[in-house]
Amino acid sequence: MTKKWWHDKVAYQIYPKSFCDSNGDGIGDLPGIIGKLDYLQDLGVDIIWLSPCYPSPLADEGYDISDYYDIDPRFGTMEDMDRLLAEAKKRNMYILMDLVVNHCSDEHEWFKKACQDPEGKYGNFFYLRDKKEGELPTNWRSYFGGPVWEDLPGTNKQYLHVFHKKQPDLNWENPEVREEVYKNINWWLDKGLGGFRIDAIINIKKALPFRNYEPDREDGLCTIKAMLSEAKGIGEFLGEMRDRTFKKYDAFSVGEVFDEKPEEIPDFIGDNGYFSSMFDFNETIFGESDKGWYDMRQITPDDYKKCCFEAQAKVGDMGFLSNIIENHDEPRGVSRYIPEGDCCTESKKMLAALNFMLRGLPFIYQGQELGMENVPISSIEEVDDISAINEYQVALDAGLSVEEAVKVISKYSRDNARTPMQWTDGANAGFTTGKPWLKVNPNYTDINAAAQQDDPDSVRSFYKQLIALRKNPEYKETVVYGALEPVWEEQHNLMAYYRKGDKTLLVIGNYQKEEQAVTLPSAYKKVLLNNYSDIAQTDNTIQLHGYQAVILEM
Incomplete structure (x- = not known):
């Protein structure tokens, strides 16, 4: 594999609306992010990915963009963005933005022009079909529920939206659309952006000609995935985009790629891949059901281990995955x-170690380094996430009680990740002096950055140690490029693997609250990291405490 500048980096995702509010309006902003760069540098972060901060009506929290060349006033100004890029550069950090080009907002000028003249240039920027009474062009169900077709205002046509109805799909078959996308990407890269995270990109290629598929629910519709599984030729679009944009700048790109x-x-992330990297979603999609969230299967420690190892084996040394929790x-x-009731400092550190030491690029999501947890939800009225609101209704329609449906939403809602970042134990967790746009998790008094920053035993300190190990010149080659070999795969609730390069490291996690033993093949040289203060050992047999994680040099 050709070595790249980003291989040994550590990335951190910021959800700007919830990270840090500098002006007291209850919404996080770019000046707030600038004020926390030293916090991120202290942690060891090199690459910062910002979720969308472009102008948007926020039908899908910014993933519906109305102007690709500006910053939403809620988040600040273009001057703030320029300052963020400059301040990041001073600290040898790179800023990534979200590239959301499967769709735009229905408030984008292209869509407005398509409504004015559906037969004109901009009508061909979207997928428009003539409206037929009592019949949809196709029976596909959108990701957020309901049909993918909506009436085009003021016309006798309908437009396609595989996400929210305020997110009309762009017609990538049209070369003019692709030109506009590349022009925009290069404009940002010229500005000094380090690259992009590419949103929902598999959806840009539709199976043509459009047709119906077998319905899979009572609504007579079928999952959008039925069409996507038949779509061929996405590589032509992605290869063209790479050559016209990222490649010219040696920019970093990471794809949100499902169902590859x-x-x-190799086409996606090999030496001449469409992207530098792509996310491993093996764990996040585990247990999904076509019926909805209410029917999802709970992931067990053994399932988690299997998902990680499958993804690692599939990619091997072909390229770099981006690993997420x-x-x-x-x-x-x-x-x-972590099994219900077992969330504690030790189990959070164990999960961090098992994920962080996998081969690939580690991505930390804001608050993950503190061990932030799901937020308790008592009523659907508290929920902002549109997919959660849809899934709540799906659960009720399936016969669940209101209490049961709320429990499902509590478990899987995207609001869990979007509650404000917990900086201090003060008002609103130190996120804002105003009223936060989404409620703060009440556990902020216990879980916050101020309490953890100088505590050597905190979850954050453990993440900092993991990052330092990845960057340590003595071990970097092995941690970044070394092979990954699972070991003791059949042992219940134990996840362990070797990282083999110029050194041999052994990562072991006891994935349960009960103790269990492992016998090492030989004596170890050194303990590089341990989430307990001791290792209980007789000869080469280690008695692991509940949720103990150790990284050993063999």
Whole structure:
């Protein structure tokens, strides 16, 4: 593999609306982020990915963009963005933005022009079909529920939206659309951006010609994935985008890629891949059900281990995965992957170690380094997330009680990741002096950055140690490029693997609250990291405490 500047980096995702509010309006902003760069530098972060901060009506919290060349006034100004880029550069940090180009907002000028003249240039920027009474162009269900077709205002046509109805899909078959996208990407890269995280990109290629599929629910619609599984030729678009944009700047790009076929992995992230990296979603999609969230299967420690190892084996040394525990679209990882009732400092550190030492690029989501947890929800009235509101209704329609439906939403809602960052134990967790746009998790008095920053035993300090190990010249080559070999795979509630390069490291996590033993093949040289103060050992047998994680040099 050709070595790249970003291979040994550590990335951190910021959800700007919830990170830090500098002006007391209850919404996080760019000056707030600038004020926390030293906090991130102290942690060891090199790459910062900002979720969308472009102008947007916020139908899908900024993933509906009305202007690709500006900053939403809620978050600040373009001058603030320029200052953020300059301040990051001073600290040898790179800023990524979200590239959301499967769709734009229905308030974007392109869509407005398409409504005015559907037969004109901008009508062809979208997928428009003539409206037929009592019949939809296709029976596809959008990701947020309901049909993917909506009436085009003031016309006798309908437009396609695979997400929210305020997110009309862009017609990538039209070369003029692609030109506009590339022009915008290069404009930002010229400005000094380090690269992009690419949103929902698999959706840009539709299976043509459009047709109906077998319905899979009572609503007579079918999952959008049925169409996507038949779509061929996305590589032509992605290869063109790479060559016209990222490649010219040696920019970093990470794709949100779902449902890729194993044989396509080298095309996506090989030496001349469409992207620098792509996220591993093996763990996040585990247990999904076509019926909805209420029917999702709970992931167990053994499932989690299997998901991680499958993803690692699939990619091997072909390229670099980006490894996550959580992001803005997922519940908090510690609440999802640690068995119910077992969330504690030790188990959070164990999960961190097992994820962080995998081969690939580690991404930390804001608050993950503190061990932030899911927020208690007592009523649907408290929920902001549109997908959660849809899934609540799906659960009720399936016969669940209101209490049961709320419990489902509490577990999987995207609001869990979007509650304000917990900086201090003061008012509103130190996020804002005003009224926060989304309620603060009441556990902020116990879980906050101020309490953890100087505590050597805190979750944050453990993340800092993991980052330092990744960057340590003595171990960097092994941690970044070394092979990953699972060990003791059959042992229940134990996840362990070697990282083998110029050194041999052994990562072991006891994924349960009960103790269990492992016998090492030989004596170890050194303990590099341990989430307890001791290792209980007889000869080469280690008696692991509940949720103990150790990283050993063999």
